[in-house]
Amino acid sequence: AQTVTQSQPEMSVQEAETVTLSCTYDTSESDYYLFWYKQPPSRQMILVIRQEAYKQQNATENRFSVNFQKAAKSFSLKISDSQLGDAAMYFCAYRRAGGTSYGKLTFGQGTILTVHP
Amino acid sequence: GAGVSQTPSNKVTEKGKYVELRCDPISGHTALYWYRQSLGQGPEFLIYFQGTGAADDSGLPNDRFFAVRPEGSVSTLKIQRTERGDSAVYLCASSPSGGRDKYFGPGTRLTVT
Numbered sequence: 001a002q003t004v005t006q007s008q009p010e011m012s013v014q015e016a017e018t019v020t021l022s023c024t025y026d027t028s029e030s031d032y033y034l035f036w037y038k039q040p041p042s043r044q045m046i047l048v049i050r051q052e053a054y055k056q057q058n059a060t061e062n063r064f065s066v067n068f069q070k071a072a073k074s075f076s077l078k079i080s081d082s083q084l085g086d087a088a089m090y091f092c093a094y095r096r097a098g099g100t101s102y103g104k105l106t107f108g109q110g111t112i113l114t115v116h117p
Numbered sequence: 118g119a120g121v122s123q124t125p126s127n128k129v130t131e132k133g134k135y136v137e138l139r140c141d142p143i144s145g146h147t148a149l150y151w152y153r154q155s156l157g158q159g160p161e162f163l164i165y166f167q168g169t170g171a172a173d174d175s176g177l178p179n180d181r182f183f184a185v186r187p188e189g190s191v192s193t194l195k196i197q198r199t200e201r202g203d204s205a206v207y208l209c210a211s212s213p214s215g216g217r218d219k220y221f222g223p224g225t226r227l228t229v230t
Contacts, residue, residue: 004159033217037221042223043206043208043223043224043226044221044222044223044224045160045208045210045221046221047218047219050217050218091159091160093159095217103148103150103165103167103172103173103212104150104162104165104173104175104176105150105152105160105162105219106162107159107160107161108159109157109158109159110157110158110159
């Protein structure tokens, strides 16, 4: 079974600074997707960034980028120029690329990010 | 366009009662997912529909939980004989067929007293 682990229950950052959230996962699959989701107090899960395992290049979306280390099964999220609106719970998630359960996302426990003005 | 909507936003019920939670996916999305999120935890998969049929219901915790999607659009999650341990936020998501990305609704917070 796939597992996703976020070892940082809470992180904090000063506005305009950079912060990195950690995630490790365990799988025997070779092809899969990894995601970072943001969940503000409104509860709505918002997709931040996606990485396909077959791509060696790290994904970037504006101020958000990932460091994907496939051999180490590590997938960290870097937020640059942090803004007050980035404050939320962040979840790392895994999904198989195929097979009967490919629709299922497996989430980590989450990291609460606080942004200080 | 409209996103995924879920009703009610909050539901308080007494132990032993029956509840129904509704999810309206994005129009045209053939895949629909239910997740349960306990306080301070990540969401846990419950069930996944492709069209009208349940493609994977391996996450349903027991036979008190049941979900339907009779016309391939709206889905209802049904919980019988609710227990205090069922208290959680129930999230629904949808995606186009084969779509990588899922679009989540705001969830229903269920409280069983």
